[in-house]
Amino acid sequence: AQTVTQSQPEMSVQEAETVTLSCTYDTSESNYYLFWYKQPPSRQMILVIRQEAYKQQNATENRFSVNFQKAAKSFSLKISDSQLGDTAMYFCAFMTQGAQKLVFGQGTRLTINP
Amino acid sequence: GAVVSQHPSRVICKSGTSVKIECRSLDFQATTMFWYRQFPKQSLMLMATSNEGSKATYEQGVEKDKFLINHASLTLSTLTVTSAHPEDSSFYICSASTFSGGTRQAFQETQYFGPGTRLLVL
Numbered sequence: 001a002q003t004v005t006q007s008q009p010e011m012s013v014q015e016a017e018t019v020t021l022s023c024t025y026d027t028s029e030s031n032y033y034l035f036w037y038k039q040p041p042s043r044q045m046i047l048v049i050r051q052e053a054y055k056q057q058n059a060t061e062n063r064f065s066v067n068f069q070k071a072a073k074s075f076s077l078k079i080s081d082s083q084l085g086d087t088a089m090y091f092c093a094f095m096t097q098g099a100q101k102l103v104f105g106q107g108t109r110l111t112i113n114p
Numbered sequence: 115g116a117v118v119s120q121h122p123s124r125v126i127c128k129s130g131t132s133v134k135i136e137c138r139s140l141d142f143q144a145t146t147m148f149w150y151r152q153f154p155k156q157s158l159m160l161m162a163t164s165n166e167g168s169k170a171t172y173e174q175g176v177e178k179d180k181f182l183i184n185h186a187s188l189t190l191s192t193l194t195v196t197s198a199h200p201e202d203s204s205f206y207i208c209s210a211s212t213f214s215g216g217t218r219q220a221f222q223e224t225q226y227f228g229p230g231t232r233l234l235v236l
Contacts (some may be wrong), residue, residue, distance in 0.1 A: 044230065
């Protein structure tokens with residue numbers, strides 16, 4: 001069974017700083033997708049970024065980028081120039097190709113301080 | 115694009131009554147919808163996977179007779195909590211997925227989430 005582990009329950013940084021959230025996963029599959037979702041206080045789940053395992057290039061979305069290390073089964077999220085609106089729970093998630101289910105990590109609560 | 119709505123956003127009901135929650139994909143056709151439950155400060159727990167026109171697939175430990183799921187069209191899925199009890203109080207979230215563009219293989223790789231429904235059973 002696939003598992004996703006987020007080892008940082010909580011993190012806190014100052015506005016404009018860069019922060020990296022960790023995620024590791026365990027799978028025997030070779031084709032899969034990885035995701036970072038953000039859940040702000042409104043509790044709306046928002047897709048932040050997506051990575052296809054077959055792509056070597058790390059995905060980026062504006063201030064958000066990932067460091068995908070397939071051999072190490074690591075998928076960290078870097079947030080540059082952090083903003084107050086980035087305060088949220090961040091969930092790392094995994095899905096194998098052909099499957100429909102997302103496997104979520106436990107989440108990291110990120111607080112951006114003014 | 116890829117907007118999913120949920121209705122109602124919050125509901126309070128008496129113990130023993132049934133509550134229906136709707137999940138709609140507003141700008142795409144969702145062949146698969148998912149229903150999750152989330153307890154405070156915890157991750158999402160998948161309850162069931164719903165494919166249009168077929169019976170839902172429930173996760174282990176989820177009572178299918180208590181949590182009725184209907185996915186009658188490509189844009190609507192409903193979750194009915196039957197004979198609700200206080201322990202059913204929770205935050206329920208739906209998500210919807212669509213086919214990847216540019217490929218004939220039915221691979222659904224991204225789930226888009228609704229805003230959630232807060233259920234309180236008194």
